[in-house]
Structure formats: structure tokens, C-alpha cells
Amino acid sequence: MRLALLATVASCASWLAQPGSALTGPASCTTVGGAATCSGDQSAGIGAADFDQAAVGTLNVNALTTDIAPASGVAAISYSRGGGSITINTDLSQRTIKTTGITDAVSASTDGDVTINHAGNISSAGGAGIYVTTTGGFFGTTDIRITSSGTIDAYSDGIHARYQGPGGSNGNIVVAHTGDITSRTTYGVFAETRAATVSVTTLGNINAAASGILAAADFGVTVSSTGNITGAVGIAAYSVFGDIAVSQRGDMAVTLDGIYIDNSSASATVVNNGNISAGRNALFIAAGDSISITSRGDLTGRDTGIAATGMGVGVNSVGNIAASHGSGMYIVGQAAVGVTSRGNISATDYGIFALMSNVPGYFATVDSNGDIVSTAGEGIRVQSHGGFASLISRGTVSAFADGIHASAPGDVTVTSIGTVSSASGNAINASGGGNLQVTVSGGVLSGALTGIRLDGGATNTVTIGATAKVAGGLNAVLATTGNDTVNNSGIVIGNVALGGGSNAFNNLAGSVFDSGATVDLGAGNLLSNAGTLAPLGVGTVGTTMLTGDFVQGASGRFVVDVAGHAADRLDVTGTASLGGKVVVDPTARLATTTTYTIASAGNLNGSFTGVDFLTANSFARKCAAELRRQRRAADARSRAAVVYAARQCQRQCAERGGGGRRSADIRRGAAGGLQPAVCVGRHALDGRPDASLGRDCDRRAADDLQRHEPVHGHADRSLPGRAQQSSAGGWRDGIRSRRW
Known part of the structure; x- marks a missing residue:
């Protein structure tokens, strides 16, 4: 038991402060039967000289007229018996105990039960506030009960209660105190027993x-604290065979651990309602049986926010956690492990680490609703060595290694709703011997290696929601030996490699697959496209090599970037079954009448149903601003051109009409814009309209106007050419284009 050193510290301070004999005060104490009563002026202290301590079992101190402030080195109340029980009842609510020198303020020792009921403030400059020990008898039962109220300011322990009997005997200890406690060298409350409880x-x-509080007992410890605690350790609890329960309501600021529990073979329960700032661990719990942790408050620790190891561990944390040199949560259970986190976590190592280490058939689960940052490790790691693993993340996860990593010999389930990123690993990494299920309901996944990695597994499924985006430095999706199916309703960017097994990539309606240079589904496995497939993404010309078969349905769109004589291309090792449309994205001005090979396949079925041009394509976006500028400049030129055309028309009319009266009108269209000039010619002799003259002049004026208009060019919709069998056994689809 890790108690020897702590007990030694307390003992050393207390043995140095063993009380001297109290001097008799001005008023004497009276004894009736087995009870002594001390009242009036007891300023010099109460001790062996005031009553027969061997014969008296109860000491009552009340109705004092002065404070108890004895000479240096003298205890305020000292009661010691060689045998029998001790009860001390003190009512000093209007008075104060104050001692100086090396002594305890209130002390009691015997081999029987000790009960202290105290009210009043205590100040001890050289010892403990209340110091109680009992030695007990062989195989007997002796208890210590201390109930006190008031402020305690002590050099050593504020309250010290210790059973020092032989190993076979036992004594329960109960301490209940109301009021602030200060200990300048040791513990606020120190309570230790052997074969009993505290x-x-x-x-x-x-x-x-x-x-602040140290409690140790072989057969169980219960601690309930309401108030703030400062010190090296907030609450420390130790037991060998009994359960430990710690409840804390208040803030802690400590240099080592906030709540520290060491239980060799039984369970531990912690309920924290307060903020904890610790130099080592905010919560550290080790138990031989189950552990239950409920924390409502912010936790800050140098090493960990919550560290727990036991048979089975359950954690429910509501509040932010920060670990500057370690993990936010580090949870290890030999059986089931369950972690629920509702708050942000910032850590150097793991944000959350949850491990079920031993028992077959049990599980490890993590449910996180908050942002997680790990600067040197993984964001969330859940691992089961004997059963299944489940993980849900509803916040942003940013990690140096894997953002989310889940593994188990059985089934593994991962659900991510927020953005997940990894600077050196995978956004999501799932591995196991059972079925692997990864669902990305929203957010962006981006990993330096992969967006989603599946290792092993049996029947594996990746589901990507409509608002989700998955990308990776090497692969967007990477799998190994399982039967893998990817159902994409969102956006996938990059290479895909599904390894061996029966695999499929379903690009569903409304989705986008910006495929990388390679899409390896395995021979005979299918890439089906009912959404948008764009080799290397829109705006980049390149080739995707597809290992497997390809089917594009009626709603599918195959986007092809075209630049000069180069175009996107999909090379299929198996069979390609065509449908839907080709959508052309010209990234630069197209060459006149160019044919592009946009796909090849070992076997070809069907054909594309039409060709569209991508609206607001990259080249068009570049041209749009220039076209708008040209139109604004041309507007003024167009008006001038109309006037010019009218004058020309007048001249021509005059020439054709033999010098008679002629007119040329400038007319406005229905929309208010200028129309080309219209010449209305009239014969000089009879003034009748000359229609042929007007038509001719209109044509000339319109031609002249057109020469002054800006060119708002556009590419014709190219129709798909007939699929042609290439010499390599593939096919190509010609796309005719016209210069812009």
C-alpha cells in the first residue's frame, strides 16, 4: 500500500508536536461520576492536572469566560488514557483556542474509542489543530469520531485521526468538519486506519x-468535500480491500494531483464538481475493480487531465481538459471501458486514449462532443484487445498523428460529424478482425497519409454524407484485406485503394469524386457513378487509372478538363459501361476541330447520352471579367457605329435615288437598345417608298455595324462523336470544338 511514506510524514510532524501537560487555569474542573466539566476561565489550558483522566471517560468544556491560550509548548486540551474510551465535548463557539510552541491544540489518545465534538476556532502555531490516536487492543474494535466546526489554522495537520493498533484489530474513523482549514506543513485532514474504514x-x-485531505483504510474510504482546496494534492485516498468514493464540490489548485486514488483490489467512484488545475494529474485513479468517474468542470494537468486504470472504467466528463505535456484522458480497463466527453480537449499526446486491455468479449467506447487538439499524438484512440470498439466524434479533431484511431479484434464502428485532420497520419484509421464501419456525416477529413484507412476487417463499409468531404495526401480512402464498400454522397478527393477482397465504390447521386491518379478497387470490382466523376478534379488535366470496372448511370456526369491538345482521361482495366453525360471544362482557348481521348477500357458497353459545357468553368471565370469590360467599352462604340451606319445609308440612298429626298432613321428596339440603322428610300419623282433600296441599305448598315461590335464569342455545344475502337483495344469519344 502506498501509504507508508505519507504516514511517516504525518507522524514525524506530529511526534515532534506531542503535547506537554496543560497548566491549571484559574477555574477548576468538576467531576461527577465518569464526566468532568471545565468552565469559566480555562485560559491556561486543560490537562491531566485538572481531572483524573484514568477515571473519567467524558470531558465537557463549555461556558468559558476567556479564550484558551496557554503558555508556549502547552496544549489547550490534552486528554490521554491508558485504557478505555474518551469523549470530548467542547462548545467554544464564542471563544478561541490558540497555542504556541511545539504542541497540538486539542489532543486525545487511548486504546479505546475516541469521540470529539468541537465547536470553535483553533490556532496552533507549532502542531496540529486536532490530534487523535488510538492503539486499540488485539483483535478489538476501536473507533475515532471527530465532529468539529470553526476555523482551524495549524502548523501541521489541521485534523489528525489515526489508528495505530496491531494488524489484527480494527478501528473505523469518521471525520466531519465545517469551516476553513489551513496546514502550513502537512495535511488539512489526515485520517488513517487499518482493518476498517475511513x-x-x-x-x-x-x-x-x-x-488537502488524505484518507486511508484497508476496507474502504469515503470522502466528501465542499469547498476549494489548494496544496500539493487536493484529495488522496488509499484502500486495499474496500471501495473508495470521493465527492468534491469546489475548485482545486495543486502542484501535483487534484484527486489521487490508489485502490489495490476494490472499486473507486469519483464525482468532481469544480475546476481543477494540477501540476501533474487533475484526476488520477487506479483500482483493482471498477472505476466510475463523473467530472463537471475544467481540468488542467501537466501530465493528464484524467488518468484511470481499473478492471472496468466509465468516464463522464463535462468541461474542458488541457494537458500541456501528456494526454487529455488516458483510460485503461481490463474489462469494459466507456468514455463520454462533453468539452474541448487540448493535449500534447492523446486527446483521448481508451483501452480495453484484457477480457475477451468486452468493449471500449468513446463518445466525444467537443473540439480536440493533439500537438504530438493522436486525437482520439479507442482500442479493445478482447471485444469490439465504438467511437463517435461530434467536434473538430486536429492531431499530429491519426485524428481518430479505432481498433479491436471484433467489430469496429466509427462515426464522425466534425472536421478531422492529421498532420502526419490518417484522419480516420479503423482496424479490426470483425466488420469495420466508418460513417462521415459531415465536416472535412484530411490526412497527410489518408482520409480514411481500413486495416483488415471482414465486411467493411464507408459511408460519406452529403455535407462531408474526404481527402488525403496519399489516398482519400485506403483499405487492405477486407470486403470494402464506399458509399459516397459528399465529396471525395484523391486516390482510392481498396486492396484485396470484394470491393465497390458507389458515387451516389449529387456526390463528387475528384479521383486521383489511381483508383484501385481490384480486378472485377466496380466503380459506379451516379454523381460527378472528375479525374484529378475540376481545373486540372490528368489521367486516372482505374483498376476494376466502371459504370456511369443516366444521372452520372463525367467532367473532362480540356487544355489545348490535352484532356482528362479515365483508363479502365476492365469493362466500362457508359451512360449519362460528358461535361467539358475548357481551361484555355480550344483548338479548332480537335479530337480528345477521354477514356479507354478493355471492354465497352453503351455510350454517353450527350455533352455539356461546365457552367462557370475555370476558363470562363477568367474570361468573364474581360468580357464585361469589353461590353462596357463596346457600348459606347456601338452607339457611334449606329450613327456612322445611318450616315452611310443616307449617302447610299442619295446615290441610288438620283438626288431626290432621302431619310435614314435610327430606331430603338423594344428593350430600349439601339438597332442597326434602317434606310427608308423614296423615289424623287413620285415619293413612293423604294423597298429594295431600304433592304439593301439595311443589309449594308447591319454589316457595317457588326464590324464595330465586340465579339462575344462562345464555344458550340459539341456533340459526342461515335465511339471508336482504338488500336489498343480501348475506345475514344471525339469532341468537336470551335475556336472562341
Whole structure:
């Protein structure tokens, strides 16, 4: 048991502060039967000289007229018996105990039960506030019960309760204190027993040099603290065979651990309602049986926010967690492990690490709803060595290694709703011996290696939602030996390699697959496209090599970037069954009447149903601004051209009409724009309209106007040429184009 050193520290401080004999105060104590009562002026202290401590079992101190402030080195109340029980009842609510020198303020020791009921403030300059020990008898039962209220300011322990009997005997310890406690060198509350239990309840702030509360017992510990705690350790609890339960309501600022529990073979329960800032671990729990942790507050630790290892571990954390040199949560259970986190986590190593390490058939689960940042490790790691693993992430995960990593010998399920990124690994990495299921309901996945990696598995499914985007430095999706199916309703960018097995990539209606240089589904496996397929993405000309078969349905769109004599291309090792449309994206001015090979396949079925041009394509976007500028400049030129055409028409009319009266009108269209000039010629002799003269002049004026108009060019919709069998056994589809 990790108690020896702590007990030694407490003992050393306390043995140095063993009380001297109290001096008799001005007022004497009275004894009736087995009870002594001390009242009036007891300023010099109460001790062996005031009553027969061997014969008296109960000491009552009340109705004092002065504070108890004895000489240096003298205890305020000292009660020691060689045998029998001790009860001390003190009502000093209007008075104060103050001791100086090396001594305890209130001390009691015997081999029987000790009960202390105290009310009043205590100040001890050289020892403990309340110091109680019992030795017990062989195989006997002796208990310590301390109920106190008031402020305690002590040099060593604020309250010290310790059973020092032989190993076969036992004594329960119960401490309940209301009021603030200060210990300048050791513990706020120190309670230790052997073959029994300890219960500590405090209501008030604790400021201690060592632990705010230290409680240790072989057969169980219960601690309930309400108030803020500062010190080296907030609450430390130890047990060998019994359960430990710690409840804390208040903030902690400590140099080592906030709540530290060490239980060799039983369970541990922690309920924290407060913020904890720790120099080592905010919560550290080790137990031989189950562990339950509920934390509502922000946790900050140098090493970990929550560290727990036990048989089975359950964690429910609501609040932010920060670990500057370690993991936000590091949870290990030999059986089931379940972690629920509702808050942001910032860590150097793992954001959340959850491991089920031993028992076959059990599970490890993580449910995270918050943002996670890991600067040197994985964002979330859930691992089961004996059963299945399940992970849900609803926030943004940013990690140096894998963003999300889940593994188990059985089934593995991963659901991601937020953005996940990895600077050196995979956004999502799932591995196992059972079925692997990865669902990306929203957000962006981006990994330096892959967006989604599947390792092993049996029947594996990747589902990408309509608002999700998946990309990777080497592969968007990578799989190994399982039977893998990818159902994409969102956006996938990059290479895909599904390894061996029976695989499929279904690009569903409304989706986009910006395929990389390689899409390896395996021979005979199918890429079906009911959405948009764009080799290397829109705006980049390149070739995608597809290992497998290809089918494009009626709603499918095959987007082809064209630049000069180069165009996107899909090379299919198996069979290609065509349907839907080809959508051309000219990235530069097209050459006149150019034929492009946009796909090849070992076997060809069907044909594309039509060709469209991509609206707002990259080249058109570049041209749009220039065209708008040209139109604005041309507007003024167009008006001038109309006037010019009218004058020309007048001249021509005069020449054709033999010098008679002629007119040329400039007319406005229905939309208010200028129309080409219209010449209305009239014969000089009879003034009748000359229609042929007008038509001729209109034609000349329109031709003249056209020469002054800006060219708003456009590419014709190219119709698909007939599929032609190439010499290599593939096919090509000709696309005719016209210069812009």
C-alpha cells in the first residue's frame, strides 16, 4: 500500500508536536461520576492536572469566560488514557483556542474509542489543530469520531485521526468538519486506519502544504468535500480491500494531483464538481475493480487531465481538459471501458486514449462532443484487445498523428460529424478482425497519409454524407484485406485503394469524386457513378487509372478538363459501361476541330447520352471579367457605329435615288437598345417608298455595324462523336470544338 511514506510524514510532524501537560487555569474542573466539566476561565489550558483522566471517560468544556491560550509548548486540551474510551465535548463557539510552541491544540489518545465534538476556532502555531490516536487492543474494535466546526489554522495537520493498533484489530474513523482549514506543513485532514474504514466530510476551504485531505483504510474510504482546496494534492485516498468514493464540490489548485486514488483490489467512484488545475494529474485513479468517474468542470494537468486504470472504467466528463505535456484522458480497463466527453480537449499526446486491455468479449467506447487538439499524438484512440470498439466524434479533431484511431479484434464502428485532420497520419484509421464501419456525416477529413484507412476487417463499409468531404495526401480512402464498400454522397478527393477482397465504390447521386491518379478497387470490382466523376478534379488535366470496372448511370456526369491538345482521361482495366453525360471544362482557348481521348477500357458497353459545357468553368471565370469590360467599352462604340451606319445609308440612298429626298432613321428596339440603322428610300419623282433600296441599305448598315461590335464569342455545344475502337483495344469519344 502506498501509504507508508505519507504516514511517516504525518507522524514525524506530529511526534515532534506531542503535547506537554496543560497548566491549571484559574477555574477548576468538576467531576461527577465518569464526566468532568471545565468552565469559566480555562485560559491556561486543560490537562491531566485538572481531572483524573484514568477515571473519567467524558470531558465537557463549555461556558468559558476567556479564550484558551496557554503558555508556549502547552496544549489547550490534552486528554490521554491508558485504557478505555474518551469523549470530548467542547462548545467554544464564542471563544478561541490558540497555542504556541511545539504542541497540538486539542489532543486525545487511548486504546479505546475516541469521540470529539468541537465547536470553535483553533490556532496552533507549532502542531496540529486536532490530534487523535488510538492503539486499540488485539483483535478489538476501536473507533475515532471527530465532529468539529470553526476555523482551524495549524502548523501541521489541521485534523489528525489515526489508528495505530496491531494488524489484527480494527478501528473505523469518521471525520466531519465545517469551516476553513489551513496546514502550513502537512495535511488539512489526515485520517488513517487499518482493518476498517475511513469517512471524511468537510465543508469549507482547505489550504495545505501536502494533501488537502488524505484518507486511508484497508476496507474502504469515503470522502466528501465542499469547498476549494489548494496544496500539493487536493484529495488522496488509499484502500486495499474496500471501495473508495470521493465527492468534491469546489475548485482545486495543486502542484501535483487534484484527486489521487490508489485502490489495490476494490472499486473507486469519483464525482468532481469544480475546476481543477494540477501540476501533474487533475484526476488520477487506479483500482483493482471498477472505476466510475463523473467530472463537471475544467481540468488542467501537466501530465493528464484524467488518468484511470481499473478492471472496468466509465468516464463522464463535462468541461474542458488541457494537458500541456501528456494526454487529455488516458483510460485503461481490463474489462469494459466507456468514455463520454462533453468539452474541448487540448493535449500534447492523446486527446483521448481508451483501452480495453484484457477480457475477451468486452468493449471500449468513446463518445466525444467537443473540439480536440493533439500537438504530438493522436486525437482520439479507442482500442479493445478482447471485444469490439465504438467511437463517435461530434467536434473538430486536429492531431499530429491519426485524428481518430479505432481498433479491436471484433467489430469496429466509427462515426464522425466534425472536421478531422492529421498532420502526419490518417484522419480516420479503423482496424479490426470483425466488420469495420466508418460513417462521415459531415465536416472535412484530411490526412497527410489518408482520409480514411481500413486495416483488415471482414465486411467493411464507408459511408460519406452529403455535407462531408474526404481527402488525403496519399489516398482519400485506403483499405487492405477486407470486403470494402464506399458509399459516397459528399465529396471525395484523391486516390482510392481498396486492396484485396470484394470491393465497390458507389458515387451516389449529387456526390463528387475528384479521383486521383489511381483508383484501385481490384480486378472485377466496380466503380459506379451516379454523381460527378472528375479525374484529378475540376481545373486540372490528368489521367486516372482505374483498376476494376466502371459504370456511369443516366444521372452520372463525367467532367473532362480540356487544355489545348490535352484532356482528362479515365483508363479502365476492365469493362466500362457508359451512360449519362460528358461535361467539358475548357481551361484555355480550344483548338479548332480537335479530337480528345477521354477514356479507354478493355471492354465497352453503351455510350454517353450527350455533352455539356461546365457552367462557370475555370476558363470562363477568367474570361468573364474581360468580357464585361469589353461590353462596357463596346457600348459606347456601338452607339457611334449606329450613327456612322445611318450616315452611310443616307449617302447610299442619295446615290441610288438620283438626288431626290432621302431619310435614314435610327430606331430603338423594344428593350430600349439601339438597332442597326434602317434606310427608308423614296423615289424623287413620285415619293413612293423604294423597298429594295431600304433592304439593301439595311443589309449594308447591319454589316457595317457588326464590324464595330465586340465579339462575344462562345464555344458550340459539341456533340459526342461515335465511339471508336482504338488500336489498343480501348475506345475514344471525339469532341468537336470551335475556336472562341
